[in-house]
Amino acid sequence: xxxxRRQLLMDERAVERALARMAREIVERNxxxxxxxxxxxxxxxxxxxxxxxxxxxRAEGERPPxxxxxITLYRDDLTTVGPRPVLGETRLPAGxxxxxxxxxxxxxxxxxxxxxxxxxxLADFGRPARIYLCVLVDRGGRELPIQPDIVGxxxxxxxxxxxxxxxxxxxxxxxxxxxxxEES
Amino acid sequence: MTSSSAYLGKDLVGxxxxxxxxxxxxxxxxxxxxxxxxxxxKKVPVLRGKTIVNLFFEPSTRTRISFxxxxxxxxxxxxxxxxxxSSVQKGETLVDTARNLEAMRIDMVVIRHSASGAARFLAxxxxxxxxxxxxxxxxxxxxxxxxxxxxRDKLGRLDGVRVCIVGDILHxxxxxxxxWGLTRLGGEVAVCGPRTLLPTDVEELGVHVFSRIxxxxxxxxxxxxxxxxxxxxxxxxxxxxxxxxxxxxxxxxRLERAPRDLLILHPGPMNRGVEIDSDVADGPHxxxxxxxxNGVAVRMAVLYLLAGGVPERAEAAxxxxxxx
Numbered sequence: 182x183x184x185x186r187r188q189l190l191m192d193e194r195a196v197e198r199a200l201a202r203m204a205r206e207i208v209e210r211n212x213x214x215x216x217x218x219x220x221x222x223x224x225x226x227x228x229x230x231x232x233x234x235x236x237x238x239r240a241e242g243e244r245p246p247x248x249x250x251x252i253t254l255y256r257d258d259l260t261t262v263g264p265r266p267v268l269g270e271t272r273l274p275a276g277x278x279x280x281x282x283x284x285x286x287x288x289x290x291x292x293x294x295x296x297x298x299x300x301x302x303l304a305d306f307g308r309p310a311r312i313y314l315c316v317l318v319d320r321g322g323r324e325l326p327i328q329p330d331i332v333g334x335x336x337x338x339x340x341x342x343x344x345x346x347x348x349x350x351x352x353x354x355x356x357x358x359x360x361x362x363e364e365s
Numbered sequence: 366m367t368s369s370s371a372y373l374g375k376d377l378v379g380x381x382x383x384x385x386x387x388x389x390x391x392x393x394x395x396x397x398x399x400x401x402x403x404x405x406x407k408k409v410p411v412l413r414g415k416t417i418v419n420l421f422f423e424p425s426t427r428t429r430i431s432f433x434x435x436x437x438x439x440x441x442x443x444x445x446x447x448x449x450x451s452s453v454q455k456g457e458t459l460v461d462t463a464r465n466l467e468a469m470r471i472d473m474v475v476i477r478h479s480a481s482g483a484a485r486f487l488a489x490x491x492x493x494x495x496x497x498x499x500x501x502x503x504x505x506x507x508x509x510x511x512x513x514x515x516x517r518d519k520l521g522r523l524d525g526v527r528v529c530i531v532g533d534i535l536h537x538x539x540x541x542x543x544x545w546g547l548t549r550l551g552g553e554v555a556v557c558g559p560r561t562l563l564p565t566d567v568e569e570l571g572v573h574v575f576s577r578i579x580x581x582x583x584x585x586x587x588x589x590x591x592x593x594x595x596x597x598x599x600x601x602x603x604x605x606x607x608x609x610x611x612x613x614x615x616x617x618x619r620l621e622r623a624p625r626d627l628l629i630l631h632p633g634p635m636n637r638g639v640e641i642d643s644d645v646a647d648g649p650h651x652x653x654x655x656x657x658x659n660g661v662a663v664r665m666a667v668l669y670l671l672a673g674g675v676p677e678r679a680e681a682a683x684x685x686x687x688x689x
Binding site for chain 1: 397398405669
């Protein structure tokens with residue numbers, strides 16, 4: 182039997198602190214919130230983008246537009262993954278993306294293939310002035326030359342291990358966990 | 366992730382073969398596909414490199430165009446084969462036609478045929494995915510799915526919804542697919558039409574039967590008004606079009622007497638002034654054009670779901686580690 186041993190990497194307070202810092206970093210890099218829009222990747226990137234937008238609003242007094250992106254139809258492994266994944270909503274931020282500074286928000290950076298798909302999909306929607314990639318956890322293991330610009334926490338995880346970001350809207354709590362399969 | 370109980374398998378032949386979970390999976394998948402048709406660039410790369418043949422042995426305009434839009438918006442390459450002007454007219458059999466196409470390495474076939482069972486027959490004999498776009502009097506599954514999606518959009522549910530199908534039930538594959546699909550998802554279905562145009566064993570399909578349209582209107586939440594094929598009159602099923610309109614036509618006066626607002630569906634093309642009056646077809650409760658819009662989304666969903674891999678490989682992919 183293979184069992185999963187779960188290990189807490191970040192508790193609620195740690196995630197909140199990381200998000201607060203990431204929000205400051207986004208504003209700093211953009212020299213304010215002018216032209217700024219956030220795009221959450223389905224599913225958990227969406228909740229993280231909402232939280233970042235709330236943090237930015239707290240600091241700057243104005244909330245940047247937030248959109249959602251489902252990259253399923255742009256994945257490069259669809260013919261091999263088996264039954265089709267359920268699609269989530271794609272909704273561009275108010276004001277569109279042309280000429281905007283976009284921040285793609287995802288939960289975990291791993292192979293880089295999700296970010297690749299997101300860039301391809303966004304290119305079909307328009308031409309942003311600039312795109313940043315922002316993730317709560319960078320677990321390494323890149324298969325494409327794509328690196329996040331803003332990172333909450335760097336974690337060394339082996340391919341057998343799994344990093345799960347938990348959000349209250351889906352999972353009932355805010356945390357980051359590492360799952361390690363163990364022979365028992 | 367789609368659970369394997371909602372996995373569609375290789376083909377879509379009819380709704381009679383599908384479980385409630387499978388039908389729900391198609392309708393749920395169609396929702397996000399609607400948005401793609403609203404984009405400035407109405408195209409996603411999900412079926413890039415796939416070849417789809419639309420094999421139409423019966424004339425059809427809107428179903429074929431709807432499938433073609435769906436295929437192109439998913440980036441598939443498409444070829445249309447119609448019975449006139451093809452080797453089909455030279456006496457080639459259905460299987461020979463399909464096998465020749467397969468030898469050119471195609472991935473999917475959308476088939477429309479006048480013989481009931483043609484889609485199943487083909488699906489059992491070729492390796493490509495087969496989608497039934499209407500076979501004889503048997504089924505027209507994507508039409509029923511788009512009808513169901515439209516009803517669910519407007520009323521928020523299908524469970525307990527009362528749908529009356531009006532007209533020529535006997536010859537209608539749309540009616541049959543709707544009856545299977547709606548009853549599977551908990552809807553109540555009735556039919557109403559001239560006795561000569563109802564199947565003799567219609568009650569065995571699990572539907573109510575109304576012989577008077579006024580009773581149907583009093584009972585129903587939704588009317589799905591079928592096209593009256595004009596050749597039915599020549600074949601003696603009904604005395605005249607005027608007579609049909611007088612007895613079964615959906616008119617504003619009849620709807621005004623209904624105890625509630627009815628949703629009006631029609632699979633098209635309409636005979637205005639025969640089965641449906643213009644002020645109903647263009648009226649506030651008509652969702653006929655929503656049906657057309659939803660048709661593209663439903664067909665995109667079916668193509669997307671059928672072109673997927675197999676459950677075993679999905680399990681393997683899941684074990685290999687969750688996404689990034």
